[in-house]
Structure formats: structure tokens, C-alpha cells
């Protein structure tokens with residue numbers, strides 16, 4: 001069911017796992033020179049000679065297609081692609097929390113549901129739904145955002161920089177794309193443990209322009225890492241639209257250049273995302289190779305709370321995605337059609353969610369900030385003598401100038 | 413569901429000092445980031461009270477450069493760039509989100525005024541931005557590159573340190589990229605945490621071949637930026653982002669330059685020399701008044717302005733007079749630029765020193781979010797250091 005691109009060519013063939021593997025092996029093994037053959041013997045490529053001059057067109061294939069399962073009204077198009085989900089209380093409860101990253105919820109939940117809880121996640125920052133799906137409690141989200149004493153990150157980072165050791169979610173870092181080559185290294189280590197695990201690495205189409213993205217793609221392909229690159233192509237990197245970010249056919253088109261299997265999916269179709277991730281996961285583990293999933297979606301919210309996106313895009317454009325092609329509406333249509341969800345459910349669920357969230361806000365706000373000593377820990381595994389002196393000097397200083405520091409807001 | 417999502421986002425908007433990673437259109441990352449709802453708790457209010465760690469001291473209105481206009485720091489930057497685009501047809505301005513005005517609004521209106529080929533977005537790649545700028549400069553253009561935050565300059569470290577800084581030297585002066593200026597928002601803002609607060613000047617100060625400049629306010633920013641652009645060496649111009657909106661002065665509308673590598677004595681004094689740059693200049697000005705009032709100690713305040721190559725003459729002369737030196741910066745103390753100043757002054761003024769040179773700087777930790785009020789070298793830490801120097 002995957003369209004597969006192999007080697008440097010642009011052939012798109014439906015291939016079985018075994019066929020793909022042997023082809024990839026053929027493409028990846030260093031050849032021995034055989035001068036008797038009228039074939040190029042350059043070690044860097046396997047190809048034929050041609051005697052007419054022709055540049056390869058940038059878009060050899062006319063647009064990589066977008067895989068979907070549901071249409072915009074939530075109707076399953078091909079029943080064989082229906083992942084056959086069934087509602088449970090649990091699922092409904094989970095869905096209620098993955099809504100901070102407006103318009104991109106389908107990419108989070110669809111991919112998270114296709115993974116095993118032991119799979120290691122490297123995120124960018126707009127993937128709260130993945131962590132929610134894994135069961136990260138609302139109170140811990142809030143604790144992180146408020147940098148209070150319950151924050152697992154000890155109050156050191158800006159809001160939305162979550163992390164959880166228990167849930168195999170590596171702590172978010174602001175510098176973009178740094179997680180991409182790290183994910184390759186992690187996948188390599190995991191492969192050697194042979195424990196049926198993969199790594200998934202999320203990033204935006206903007207971050208994909210960083211040098212680190214190139215490094216991560218190339219390393220994972222050459223070092224055969226069981227890794228799913230999950231690109232959220234949401235149309236913008238802050239104000240920069242995709243046509244100023246790249247001129248190729250999106251991010252999926254880069255896969256063949258790295259010798260990597262790639263697919264483009266409708267990110268607003270939670271089932272399409274689920275199917276693609278599940279299959280990529282299965283094969284990444286079985287075949288030890290990276291997969292690239294480009295999920296097409298739209299960032300309905302502003303980039304951040306300090307952004308006003310009306311400065312660079314029209315309200316009409318945003319409204320289209322909000323009203324006409326929203327991942328949650330699509331799933332709701334699907335569920336309503338099966339009698340799993342109703343207007344009443346919706347109303348009471350909204351009311352309940354609002355209450356739950358407000359209460360969590362208030363709890364988090366009331367909570368004290370972490371102990372000030374935590375300023376100095378974790379720089380190294382142990383407090384160095386120098387840091388220890390700095391800590392003491394701060395303590396002495398605060399003793400003397402207490403009234404100028406908000407000490408009552410921090411845990412003692 | 414959708415409404416609930418919107419609610420949640422609104423809730424977050426009003427309750428948290430969230431900026432996301434890298435703010436967007438209308439951010440100042442100053443007060444605007446710490447948006448508080450009217451019903452916020454007293455605890456949060458207290459937090460905000462503690463956020464302003466300095467008082468901006470405006471420069472006197474300059475008279476020598478013609479008519480002035482009220483501008484904040486980001487407007488004075490825009491104005492300098494406007495002057496450059498108008499007078500230099502080779503000048504181009506580029507970086508992430510620059511086209512719509514930049515996340516700190518420094519390039520607002522310039523694309524409309526001068527065209528898409530002169531003010532443009534690049535793909536999201538700092539090594540690309542600087543490499544592109546070096547190439548453009550080497551080929552004869554005036555290249556003004558923006559790195560969205562100083563904290564994100566490191567992917568371009570190689571291009572700056574190995575390329576920009578060494579272009580002229582390694583080619584025997586056949587080629588240079590002196591027409592390159594890299595601008596970047598810099599320093600703490602109250603809640604920027606690890607990656608929206610850094611002051612990385614010391615990394616680059618270890619790198620002969622580039623110049624590093626940091627202004628203290630709008631008038632200085634315009635004159636120094638134009639000096640960097642005109643200078644025939646690659647320059648890094650760090651802009652204290654907490655001052656973008658908070659600092660307002662009367663700024664000359666015409667083009668003018670303020671000389672690089674010249675420190676400025678802002679206040680004369682006889683007992684202690686205080687040296688800083690950028691935002692910290694304003695902290696030290698206040699400290700000087702506190703020292704006068706509470707201790708009867710007379711401080712000389714120096715704004716270093718150019719970090720590399722720095723004006724050791726002005727600093728040493730002052731220390732010869734006062735016999736005491738305090739240097740303060742937000743970056744970690746170990747290997748910070750204060751260490752360089754301190755060792756030079758120790759070499760040059762050993763016999764004049766009445767007390768050990770004092771460095772009041774950031775601790776040797778990453779820049780911490782919720783602990784920022786304790787991390788920064790605030791006025792009380794500086795004041796205390798003066799007391800100790802006097803009693804030495």
C-alpha cells in the first residue's frame with residue numbers, strides 16, 4: 001500500500017517488504033569495478049549512460065499524492081483502508097485533552113496511536129497531543145507551563161517544553177531541528193538493543209530547512225536506523241509560507257534523494273495518519289530503515305500567543321481550515337454517522353472539559369515555584385566546587401537582601 | 413470540541429507568559445509577553461513586579477545630526493535600515509520572517525518601500541543565512557543578515573568563525589566580506605529562559621577578524637548599526653531585545669554614525685569604575701546612584717559599546733583614576749568578556765588597584781526560566797560588590 005521510491009530513480013512501485021529490502025541492499029552496496037561492462041563504474045551512483053543532454057526536471061513526478069482514508073465529511077472512501085476503530089470511554093477521555101495545537105490534532109493522535117508506548121519520541125514543540133495520548137496528566141502540562149514546583153523540568157524552560165522519562169518523550173528544546181540527528185542516533189542505539197522499538201521524530205516543514213535536518217536524514221539512511229521522520233507540514237513557519245521555505249515538492253520529495261521510503265498523508269485525516277504511521281513502524285522495525293511521513297495540515301492558531309497571524313495571512317484562509325477541513329470535525333462526522341457521538345455529548349463534553357481545564361489552571365497557579373537551589377543542579381551530574389561556591393554566595397546575598405527577592409513564591 | 417480548543421488557547425493566552433518558541437508578529441518579548449488577565453493572582457502580579465530589573469535612562473537629545481524624532485529601539489533600527497536601503501542600492505536585508513517585518517518588528521514596511529528583492533525571507537537555516545550573507549558581501553553587496561535570536565546563532569558558528577572572520581586574512585586580502593553585518597536580538601527579557609535570553613558575545617570575542625557591537629538605547633543603536641554597516645569588516649550587532657519597546661529617545665532621522673571601538677564615559681566618578689554594555693549599562697547607572705546615596709561612593713560608569721576590538725584605553729585610564737573596577741554582564745562569569753577586561757586591566761593597572769577587580773555576572777549555569785530573578789546580576793548584587801570593594 002505504500003508508494004515506494006528507490007535509490008536515485010523516481011520509479012514509484014508498489015513493492016513488498018522483501019522486494020524493497022533486496023532492492024535497497026542492491027542500491028546501497030558498494031560495487032566492485034568491472035570495466036568490461038559498458039556501464040558507469042563510478043562508486044557514487046548506479047545508473048546507465050545516456051548520450052543526449054537532459055536536465056532532470058525538479059518535479060519529475062507531478063506532485064506526490066496525499067494519502068487519505070476519509071473524505072472531508074468523514075466518510076471512509078475505501079473500506080479496506082478503514083482502521084476499524086471502536087469507541088471506548090478511554091479514547092474519548094484522551095481526545096478531550098489533545099487540543100492545544102489547533103488544527104493539527106489529527107497528526108498527533110493518529111501517529112501516537114500507531115506507536116507502542118515504549119517507542120521513543122523526539123518532538124519539536126507543537127505535539128502536545130502525542131504526550132497527551134500517552135497519558136501525561138493535565139496537571140503536569142500545567143505545572144510545566146507555570147514552571148511550578150511540580151514541573152518535571154524543574155521550572156527551567158519556557159512553557160510547552162514538556163518531557164517525560166516514564167512516557168518515553170524526550171524533553172523539548174527550542175533550537176529547531178536539533179532533535180533530528182539526535183533521533184537518528186537514538187534509533188541506532190535502539191536497533192542494537194533489538195527490543196522491537198522505533199524512534200519517531202516530529203518536526204515542522206520550516207525546521208526541515210535546517211542543516212541538522214539534512215544530517216539526520218542522511219545519517220539515518222546510511223546507518224539504517226529504525227526511525228520515523230514525521231513532518232508536520234502546516235503551511236507556515238511563523239510568517240514564512242512554504243513557497244519561501246522550499247521549491248521542491250514538499251518534504252516527502254526529499255526522501256528519494258536520501259534513499260528513504262516516503263509518503264505524504266492528509267494530516268487532517270486521523271485514520272490516514274494512523275495507517276501510515278502503523279505501517280511505517282512495522283517496517284522500520286522489521287527492516288531497520290528510516291521512513292519519512294509528510295503530514296499535510298494547517299496551523300489554524302497563531303504561531304504562538306505573542307503572534308498575530310493576521311499580519312501575514314487572511315482570515316478567510318484560516319476560516320476555510322477551521323470550518324471546512326478540520327481534523328476534529330472530520331472525526332466528529334465519522335463518529336456521529338455511527339451514532340458514537342451526538343450534539344448532547346458534544347455540549348456536555350465541552351462543559352466538562354472547560355471545568356477540568358480551569359480547575360487545573362487554578363491549581364497550577366496557586367502552587368509554589370521550585371526551590372531556588374535548583375538553579376544550580378543538573379548543570380553537571382554533580383554540583384562542581386565552583387557552582388557550589390556560587391550557590392552559597394547567592395544564598396548569603398539573599399539572606400542579606402531578602403526584601404528584594406520574591407522568595408515567598410518559591411519552595412523552601 | 414473546536415470551541416473547547418479555542419477556549420483552552422485563549423485561557424493559555426491570558427494566563428501564561430507563553431511566547432511559544434520565537435514570538436510572532438506583535439511580540440515585544442518585553443512586557444507584552446507577560447500578558448496577565450485582570451483576575452490574575454497576586455502571586456503573578458508579584459512576579460511581574462520583580463520582572464523589571466532596570467530603569468532605562470534615555471540619552472540627552474542629540475543636536476549635532478539634525479532633526480530628531482521619538483523612536484523606540486526597534487524603530488531606530490528600522491530607521492537605520494531605511495537610511496541604508498535608500499542610500500546604498502546594493503544593500504539587501506534578509507533572514508527568517510524578515511519580509512513581514514520580523515518577529516521584533518525591526519523591518520516593518522521596508523519590503524513595501526524597497527521591494528521584495530531587497531528585503532526578503534530566507535528558508536529557516538542560520539548557517540545558510542550567514543553563508544549567504546558572506547557570499548553576497550564577497551561579491552560586492554551590502555549584506556544585512558538577521559538571526560532571529562542570538563540564542564540561535566550557533567548553527568552559523570562555523571560560517572562566522574571559520575569563514576567571515578578569516579576571509580580577508582586567508583586570501584591575502586584578495587577577498588573579504590567586510591560588507592556583512594549580522595543583527596540579532598540579545599539578552600534577557602524576564603521570562604525567555606534558556607533559549608531566548610542568551611548573551612553569546614564572549615564566544616565571538618575569541619575570534620579575531622569580526623567586530624561585535626551592542627548598543628544601550630535607540631540613539632546609540634542607530635549610529636552604531638550604521639557604523640557597522642559602513643565598516644569594512646564583518647560585524648555582529650547584538651540588540652538588547654528587552655529595550656526594543658522599553659527604550660524611547662529622540663533619534664536623528666538622517667544617517668549618522670557613532671565610532672566603533674570607542675567606549676563612552678556616561679558619568680564621571682572618582683572611587684569605582686563600572687563597566688557594562690547593552691541593558692546592563694542601565695543597571696549600573698542606577699547602582700552608581702545607589703552607591704552615591706547610600707555609601708557616598710562616587711562611581712564612573714562606562715558603556716563599552718564595542719566588545720571586539722574593545723577600547724582598553726578608556727577603561728584603563730578610568731581605573732588608573734579610581735583604583736577599582738567592577739564589570740557586569742548577564743552571560744556566565746566563567747570565560748565571559750569580563751574576564752578579558754579584568755586580565756587586561758590587571759596587567760595595565762596593577763599598581764593602581766585598591767581592591768580586586770569584581771565581576772558581577774551570570775552564574776555558570778544555563779539561563780533559567782523561573783529562577784531568572786536570582787540568576788541575573790541585578791543592582792543589589794552589583795551594589796553589594798561595590799560595598800565589598802570599598803571595604804577591602
Ligand SMILES: Cc1ncc(C[n+]2csc(CCOP(=O)(O)OP(=O)(O)O)c2C)c(N)n1
Pocket residue numbers: 126174175176177203204205206207208232234236237238299303433434508536538560564567
Ligand atoms: C535554530 C532556530 N532558529 C529559529 C528559531 C525561531 N523559531 C521558532 S519556531 C520557528 C518556526 C518553525 O516553523 P516549523 O518548523 O514549520 O514549525 P511550526 O511552528 O509551523 O509548527 C522559528 C523560526 C528557533 N526556535 N530555532
